[in-house]
Amino acid sequence: MALVRSKDTKPELRLRSILGDMGVRFQSHAKLPGKPDVVLEGSRKVIFVHGCFWHRHPRCKNARVPKSRLDFWLPKLTANRKRDFAIHRELRKMEYEILVAWECQLAKPNRLKSRLRRFTEAP
Numbered sequence: 001m002a003l004v005r006s007k008d009t010k011p012e013l014r015l016r017s018i019l020g021d022m023g024v025r026f027q028s029h030a031k032l033p034g035k036p037d038v039v040l041e042g043s044r045k046v047i048f049v050h051g052c053f054w055h056r057h058p059r060c061k062n063a064r065v066p067k068s069r070l071d072f073w074l075p076k077l078t079a080n081r082k083r084d085f086a087i088h089r090e091l092r093k094m095e096y097e098i099l100v101a102w103e104c105q106l107a108k109p110n111r112l113k114s115r116l117r118r119f120t121e122a123p
């Protein structure tokens with residue numbers, strides 16, 4: 001797991017192929033705050049793919065912090081979370097709607113698909 005995310009890491013590709021299957025039109029690598037993974041075409045909606053550990057997915061087993069190095073991890077992870085909130089706030093100010101797709105949800109995408117459908121089809 002690298003802190004610096006490269007373009008087209010796997011979960012992002014998986015999200016894009018799900019959206020493609022759903023017939024959703026989108027752009028990737030948008031120049032917006034936080035570099036959303038997907039920007040829907042023709043609307044102000046963005047989707048982020050978040051790794052459960054680095055972005056602290058609530059109540060997710062993949063987000064558990066190793067107890068042995070809590071003092072090392074906690075400040076790092078808290079900073080990530082704060083940065084996410086700041087980015088989301090900035091995007092909302094620009095009148096973007098935001099959906100977060102968690103990495104663990106991409107493994108079993110059925111529920112995610114219905115969330116994506118609601119998000120993409122809402123006016």
Ligand SMILES: [Zn+2]
Nearest residue numbers: 052057060104
């Ligand atoms: Zn998760």
